[in-house]
Amino acid sequence: MSETELSLERLLFNLNTLAELGEEITSPKDFTRVVKSSLYMVMGTFSSSKGAIFQHENGNGSYIPIASKGLGDIGGLRLKLAPETIAELLKRREPVELGGGKDAGFLGAAGETLEKIDAKVLACLTVKDELLGLIAINGKFSGEPFTLYDHQLLSVMSQHISFSLHSHSLLMKLMHKYTENKGLYENLRRIYYDTIHAFAAAIDAKDSYTRGHSHRVSAYSAALAREMGWSNEEVEGIRIAGLLHDIGKITVDKTIINKASPLTSYECRELNSHPVIGYEILSKIKFPWKGIPMMTRNHHEKVDGTGYPDRLRKSEIPIGARIMALVDAFDAMTTDRPYRPKLSFKEAICEVRENWNRQFDPEVIQPFISVIRKEVRREADNPTIVPLLQEELDAVSLNRILEGFPGPRSASRPCRWISRVLKNTCQAIHGWIAELQRLCGLNKNGVFSSSCKRPNQNPRTLREAAHIVR
Amino acid sequence: MVKRYRNFKELGDTVVLYPDDYINDIEGEKLEDLCANYLDRGFRKIVVDFSETELVNSIGVSILIGVIEKVRERDANIYFSGLKRVNYDIFSIVGLTKHIRIFETEEDALGIGPKTAGQAVL
Ligand SMILES: [Fe+2]
Numbered sequence: 013m014s015e016t017e018l019s020l021e022r023l024l025f026n027l028n029t030l031a032e033l034g035e036e037i038t039s040p041k042d043f044t045r046v047v048k049s050s051l052y053m054v055m056g057t058f059s060s061s062k063g064a065i066f067q068h069e070n071g072n073g074s075y076i077p078i079a080s081k082g083l084g085d086i087g088g089l090r091l092k093l094a095p096e097t098i099a100e101l102l103k104r105r106e107p108v109e110l111g112g113g114k115d116a117g118f119l120g121a122a123g124e125t126l127e128k129i130d131a132k133v134l135a136c137l138t139v140k141d142e143l144l145g146l147i148a149i150n151g152k153f154s155g156e157p158f159t160l161y162d163h164q165l166l167s168v169m170s171q172h173i174s175f176s177l178h179s180h181s182l183l184m185k186l187m188h189k190y191t192e193n194k195g196l197y198e199n200l201r202r203i204y205y206d207t208i209h210a211f212a213a214a215i216d217a218k219d220s221y222t223r224g225h226s227h228r229v230s231a232y233s234a235a236l237a238r239e240m241g242w243s244n245e246e247v248e249g250i251r252i253a254g255l256l257h258d259i260g261k262i263t264v265d266k267t268i269i270n271k272a273s274p275l276t277s278y279e280c281r282e283l284n285s286h287p288v289i290g291y292e293i294l295s296k297i298k299f300p301w302k303g304i305p306m307m308t309r310n311h312h313e314k315v316d317g318t319g320y321p322d323r324l325r326k327s328e329i330p331i332g333a334r335i336m337a338l339v340d341a342f343d344a345m346t347t348d349r350p351y352r353p354k355l356s357f358k359e360a361i362c363e364v365r366e367n368w369n370r371q372f373d374p375e376v377i378q379p380f381i382s383v384i385r386k387e388v389r390r391e392a393d394n395p396t397i398v399p400l401l402q403e404e405l406d407a408v409s410l411n412r413i414l415e416g417f418p419g420p421r422s423a424s425r426p427c428r429w430i431s432r433v434l435k436n437t438c439q440a441i442h443g444w445i446a447e448l449q450r451l452c453g454l455n456k457n458g459v460f461s462s463s464c465k466r467p468n469q470n471p472r473t474l475r476e477a478a479h480i481v482r
Numbered sequence: 483m484v485k486r487y488r489n490f491k492e493l494g495d496t497v498v499l500y501p502d503d504y505i506n507d508i509e510g511e512k513l514e515d516l517c518a519n520y521l522d523r524g525f526r527k528i529v530v531d532f533s534e535t536e537l538v539n540s541i542g543v544s545i546l547i548g549v550i551e552k553v554r555e556r557d558a559n560i561y562f563s564g565l566k567r568v569n570y571d572i573f574s575i576v577g578l579t580k581h582i583r584i585f586e587t588e589e590d591a592l593g594i595g596p597k598t599a600g601q602a603v604l
Contacts, residue, residue: 022575029540032506049508049541056540059576061551082548153547154577 026165029057033169037176047079050173051147055081057169058162059153062130065137066091067145067177073098075122075146082150083129091122091146098143107135107166109158133158135166137174144177212255215262219269219350225343228400230254232339235396237332239379239386249301250332256304257311257336260290272350287312288321307332311340314371326373334373338364338380341371346401357403358413365417381414489534490516496527498588501535505542514548521556528553531588533564543576550582563591 036049047065055063062082066075075091093101100118101108110116110131116123119134126134131148138144147170152158158166212226219225234251242250261269264286268279275283291309310333313319315326319337329337345360355363368374385391387398388410398405489500497520501513517528530549532538538546553560563585565573573579585591 021571025540025572025575032539045508052508052541052544053539055547056543056545056576059543059547059578061547081544082551152577153550154580156577 026057029053030168030172033172037172043176043180044079046176047173050169050176051079051081054147054166054169054173055149057165058133058149058158060149060151061153063147063149064129065145065147065173068143078145086129089125089129091125093122093143094120097122101136102138102141102143105136105138105167107133107158107163107170109133133166135170137170137177139174139178144174144181147173208252208255211259215256215258218261218264218266225347226255226258228343229257229336229340231396231400232343233332233335235383236335236339236376236380239383240335245301249299249304250307250335252299252301253304253307253332254336254339256290256294257308257340258286258290259293259308260286260288263289270350284312284320303330303332306330307336309333311336313337315373316370319371329373331376334376338372338376342380354402357401357405361413361417381417385410385414492525493592495525496529496592497525498529498531498592500531500533503534503536505535505545506537506539507541510542510545511548514545514552517549518552521552521558526558528558528560529588529591530560530562531564531591532562532566532569533588535569536566538569538572543572543578546578561585561591563588
């Protein structure tokens with residue numbers, strides 16, 4: 013090949029390398045691989061057998077190797093550059109030749125380090141006025157000197173690599189911020205949950221008999237909501253609402269909450285104010301979940317409209333509040349209270365059945381029964397309700413307890429028709445009674461006397477048992 | 483793209499390596515490892531036959547320089563053969579042709595004894 017031909021071939025080879033380098037640094041490949049390929053391209057272009065790319069470390073003038081070839085393990089190597097050295101490098105903006113009497117004294121200790129790795133040419137990797145890194149290579153394999161053309165070519169290649177380093181450094185900063193924010197968010201979330209749990213414990217602490225009540229209502233509500241096909245986010249919302257549903261009780265005198273004898277009308281009014289007070293407290297908090305204040309406000313509503321504080325009927329009551337009304341009453345029934353011992357599971361289920369479509373919504377009772385069935389049959393992934401009950405349940409006794417329970421599974425067609433007629437009749441009668449009670453209650457105290465009715469020591473009906481769910 | 487050096491031939495203390503069609507990314511570094519492995523096993527002469535290699539780019543050049551350096555460190559000998567015109571030109575540009583003995587064919591390369599050519603070439 014003649015000299016002209018060789019020059020032309022070299023130009024083409026170098027242009028091709030620049031094109032490949034451009035492609036490499038914009039490729040989605042892993043950064044380490046991109047840097048390594050870039051170094052190999054530089055070394056191949058100048059037929060160097062040793063070389064390394066250094067990147068600045070925390071902007072403290074220390075540069076560490078991020079890729080190397082022909083130098084063995086240089087992981088522990090550091091290039092320490094003084095601010096004035098960096099300033100000088102930035103001023104020169106072109107590759108610096110080292111050794112052989114060249115003017116590289118301004119590099120100080122870094123110059124000696126570079127000498128140890130046999131570096132002959134040093135190129136800067138800069139973006140604006142920042143020295144992001146350095147490329148150091150040894151002499152050409154052929155022993156030929158570096159020409160002005162080589163310097164220019166190395167400068168162009170360095171600019172390409174600087175771009176890659178800069179993008180990566182930005183990405184790393186972003187990742188760092190992201191990880192930091194994620195950690196902060198996790199911390200906040202933990203504090204948030206801890207606070208809510210502390211509140212729940214404070215609520216339950218007012219009543220020695222209801223210890224753990226808020227946690228159970230929370231767990232039961234979440235299990236039921238999941239059974240009803242709620243999303244994870246919604247389940248989380250009702251779990252929190254369950255923990256806080258009785259928060260209004262923190263303003264109610266402890267002696268009223270723990271009173272074993274019947275309440276006076278004043279005490280009754282005080283106690284029944286807790287859903288509204290709870291609502292007022294919680295509606296001032298910006299929860300990430302929807303409906304928590306309303307679930308709290310309406311957890312003592314009944315589907316027949318005789319509950320409090322808003323006397324809402326069935327679909328007017330938020331579904332979350334209907335869920336909580338059932339599990340709240342169920343937990344109250346199955347745990348000891350100052351004024352009565354706990355009911356057995358069978359008795360509690362009996363009361364639920366009695367209040368089908370009166371106090372409790374059948375749309376909620378059915379999935380509730382379904383969860384219990386699954387848990388007893390060990391078909392549930394995370395049994396929640398049965399393990400918290402204070403009695404052993406097996407599939408045979410559960411079937412007996414649930415026998416004839418209203419619902420799509422248990423009733424045949426004619427039975428369902430009869431039960432519907434009976435149910436409607438009962439509902440009508442119950443509605444009239446409720447209306448009468450309501451009117452009487454309003455005339456006397458402005459509150460519902462039925463809600464405050466105190467039970468006997470050993471209640472046998474839900475009108476006795478469930479009304480005491482304070 | 484070169485990936486694996488699936489072909490090699492061992493003849494006494496000589497091994498002939500046949501790189502794939504492209505030596506243009508860092509995967510090609512396996513050639514360096516392969517050579518180091520043969521040198522460790524006592525092979526004294528390495529012939530790299532490029533007759534199947536369509537293209538060597540700047541990354542390939544740096545890998546081949548690495549191979550040559552490894553052979554030099556062990557005082558062994560390395561020869562290239564079967565180079566296509568385009569690859570020969572690239573080796574000329576980077577100055578490799580002046581420092582390594584290149585043969586037309588693999589057979590020609592194998593005809594050279596380590597003592598007669600080794601030191602002179604590298
Ligand atoms: Fe309550």
